[in-house]
Amino acid sequence: xxxxRRALLKFGGALAGTALTVLGGLAVRTGKTRxxxxxxxxxxxxxxxxxARCVRCSQCIQACPTTVLKSAANDGPLGxxxxxxxxxxxxxxxxxxxxxxMCIEACPTDxxxxxxxRRDVRIGIAVVNTDTCLPYVGVSCRACWHACPFPREAIVxxxxxxxxxxxxxxxxxxxxxYACLTPDxxxxxxxxxxx
Amino acid sequence: MVATGRxxxxxxxxxxxxxxxxxxGFFLVLLxxxxxxxxxxxxxxxxxxxxxxxxxxxxxxxxxxSVASRTVSTSLVLGAxxxxxxxxxxxRVFCGWLCPLGLLLEINEMLRRTVLRRVSRxxxxxxxxxxxxxxxxxxxxxxxxxxxxxxxxxxxxLSPINLVVxxxxxxxxxxxxxxxxxxxxxxxAFAQPALAAIAGAILxxxxxxxxxxxxxxxxxxxxxxxxxxxxxxFSLLRVRVAPGGRRISCRHCTTNCPMGIDVMTDHVLVGHxxxxxxxCTRCGVCTDVCRGGLLKLGFRxxxxxxxxLQSALQKPPA
Numbered sequence: 001x002x003x004x005r006r007a008l009l010k011f012g013g014a015l016a017g018t019a020l021t022v023l024g025g026l027a028v029r030t031g032k033t034r035x036x037x038x039x040x041x042x043x044x045x046x047x048x049x050x051x052a053r054c055v056r057c058s059q060c061i062q063a064c065p066t067t068v069l070k071s072a073a074n075d076g077p078l079g080x081x082x083x084x085x086x087x088x089x090x091x092x093x094x095x096x097x098x099x100x101x102m103c104i105e106a107c108p109t110d111x112x113x114x115x116x117x118r119r120d121v122r123i124g125i126a127v128v129n130t131d132t133c134l135p136y137v138g139v140s141c142r143a144c145w146h147a148c149p150f151p152r153e154a155i156v157x158x159x160x161x162x163x164x165x166x167x168x169x170x171x172x173x174x175x176x177x178y179a180c181l182t183p184d185x186x187x188x189x190x191x192x193x194x195x
Numbered sequence: 196m197v198a199t200g201r202x203x204x205x206x207x208x209x210x211x212x213x214x215x216x217x218x219x220g221f222f223l224v225l226l227x228x229x230x231x232x233x234x235x236x237x238x239x240x241x242x243x244x245x246x247x248x249x250x251x252x253x254x255x256x257x258x259x260x261s262v263a264s265r266t267v268s269t270s271l272v273l274g275a276x277x278x279x280x281x282x283x284x285x286x287r288v289f290c291g292w293l294c295p296l297g298l299l300l301e302i303n304e305m306l307r308r309t310v311l312r313r314v315s316r317x318x319x320x321x322x323x324x325x326x327x328x329x330x331x332x333x334x335x336x337x338x339x340x341x342x343x344x345x346x347x348x349x350x351x352x353l354s355p356i357n358l359v360v361x362x363x364x365x366x367x368x369x370x371x372x373x374x375x376x377x378x379x380x381x382x383x384a385f386a387q388p389a390l391a392a393i394a395g396a397i398l399x400x401x402x403x404x405x406x407x408x409x410x411x412x413x414x415x416x417x418x419x420x421x422x423x424x425x426x427x428x429f430s431l432l433r434v435r436v437a438p439g440g441r442r443i444s445c446r447h448c449t450t451n452c453p454m455g456i457d458v459m460t461d462h463v464l465v466g467h468x469x470x471x472x473x474x475c476t477r478c479g480v481c482t483d484v485c486r487g488g489l490l491k492l493g494f495r496x497x498x499x500x501x502x503x504l505q506s507a508l509q510k511p512p513a
């Protein structure tokens with residue numbers, strides 16, 4: 001009696017553990033996508049890749065020479081401590097003048113993957129709002145073009161003076177969004193997952 | 196803490212205060228280097244460097260990242276090499292000597308005992324230790340399972356060890372800024388209440404629960420500690436039990452062990468050569484409070500290693 005009861009308990013425990021694992025895993029899988037799309041540091045790749053590899057150690061955040069990177073806290077428990085940045089507050093200057101991008105150098109788990117060149121950075125894509133962008137409404141302006149680290153490649157000024165984004169060349173650093181003159185930026189970087 | 200007026204080899208509880216001081220120092224240097232010079236000790240206990248050396252990554256974090264990302268990279272595994280070697284050689288030494296959560300919970304336990312001593316003489320209530328320490332092995336398995344299915348390093352993401360440090364970063368940053376000091380902003384001012392809510396909920400629960408079930412987290416729940424315990428199964432550094440000596444069964448080792456190991460019954464009285472317990476953090480508290488002078492920290496197979504005890508007190512193997 002006692003032996004069979006113990007066996008039953010063990011079986012029940014194993015079943016409960018398996019159920020907890022599977023249900024917990026599925027809950028985590030759906031739960032982690034709840035957070036709004038964020039702009040992540042260079043080399044992060046897709047959001048899924050970053051969330052799977054980041055150990056939330058803050059080393060990239062601390063290494064950022066311009067303190068652009070922040071520790072996420074509003075993205076729920078699973079996104080806590082994952083690095084992000086908000087270009088309108090502070091854009092990523094891709095560590096201009098530095099020998100390498102410091103966040104990538106600092107990452108201990110390759111969650112931020114080493115890149116051959118700064119042109120390989122893919123944080124997001126700049127999108128122009130043609131309703132408010134000054135050249136589109138008739139005012140001459142090249143603020144984004146001047147701010148862009150790859151002018152004439154990522155941002156091209158077309159025949160009518162409008163800024164046009166080259167989706168293959170834009171790295172998503174957000175310098176244009178930071179520089180935009182309209183109070184509500186008329187050029188915004190959207191994360192790659194939103195493209 | 197408990198005994199007074201006894202003879203000690205050292206003028207004060209050396210190991211007791213040494214392991215607390217080292218853990219406090221580790222925590223403080225993490226904070227200072229985050230805001231003064233990140234070359235010293237950047238990051239958190241999950242992953243750090245020391246003066247440009249490293250990285251040193253928590254072995255559980257490496258395991259979780261490997262299953263979550265479905266890749267095993269050499270650089271990732273190399274990051275855990277030193278912590279793994281330390282655990283193999285020194286057991287759960289991280290838990291006693293470095294872990295900031297361990298320190299916090301040890302202080303919490305001191306507080307609990309001070310308060311409860313006024314209420315009752317019972318310091319370690321028997322039922323309180325009812326959750327077996329092997330529970331954390333199941334937690335480890337489940338956490339790795341959820342990490343695999345959910346494609347996220349689950350314990351690493353929610354780690355209360357990490358949260359102690361992230362929370363402290365946030366408090367330090369706010370305090371420094373309100374004092375008018377120029378410190379880099381890492382936490383992002385917009386995010387403070389959310390961080391406080393998550394960290395407060397997880398850490399608060401552990402602290403409150405440990406008033407009912409003392410030291411349950413480190414002893415029976417923490418999957419990182421479970422992994423260190425598995426790695427350190429045959430570690431070199433151990434608390435030795437000297438043969439001979441006076442076995443007066445004062446049980447101070449047992450009542451004072453921060454990990455709730457019954458040193459007296461499970462190791463000393465059965466004639467073990469050392470306190471070979473996977474949960475032993477080598478903190479040395481038992482060596483400080485031992486009234487018979489039996490317990491000493493020492494290395495396995497060193498020339499001064501005593502022979503296994505063969506005494507009348509030795510119980511026949513169960």
